[in-house]
Amino acid sequence: EAGVTQSPTHLIKTRGQQATLRCSPISGHTSVYWYQQALGLGLQFLLWYDEGEERNRGNFPPRFSGRQFPNYSSELNVNALELEDSALYLCASSLERNRLTEAFFGQGTRLTVV
């Protein structure tokens, strides 16, 4: 069974540009979470989608947005990129109906803003 897949693996953008990151959850999982892992800042929660709806949002500016498609895959968009957006972006999925189930993580997308 395929795990959570993220694309691209690496992404280099210029300050002010837009970045789009993609995530495919494990088959059958309805929830997708996005986390930012910047150097020295740990894992910061960005967004949570479940059944196509945004369920929760972390303390990030509106230029961080996303969506979940009918097949439960998800996109994270970052507009007006800033140097401090450089980080590893991790996507995770879970079967949300049971809070006891763990979240499974992808390998991440390394975003570098120059």
Add this chain to the structure above:
Amino acid sequence: AQSVTQLGSHVSVSEGALVLLRCNYSSSVPPYLFWYVQYPNQGLQLLLKYTSAATLVKGINGFEAEFKKSETSFHLTKPSAHMSDAAEYFCAVRPRNTPLVFGKGTRLSVIA
């Protein structure tokens, strides 16, 4: 809001020595707690989880953790460290209707 605190951003042990990584949680209700491991340039992998079924939880790779309500702790241990255990370890709590909240992580180094 529920949170976890990991004591020690970096722990160094000798190969074969006991591994002890500390995690304390803040919660007014019984929490769901998790330990994840992250190897360099990879995502997170679940080591073990506590869901109130048993206070001593056994995970993968020989790790285990004990839930102690009186100390609000969920420390991760392994009797004998291997070189392959070198990684970053994250404790996390799952509050109701919110995603996982992670601690800041502890980097484990294993010295030969």
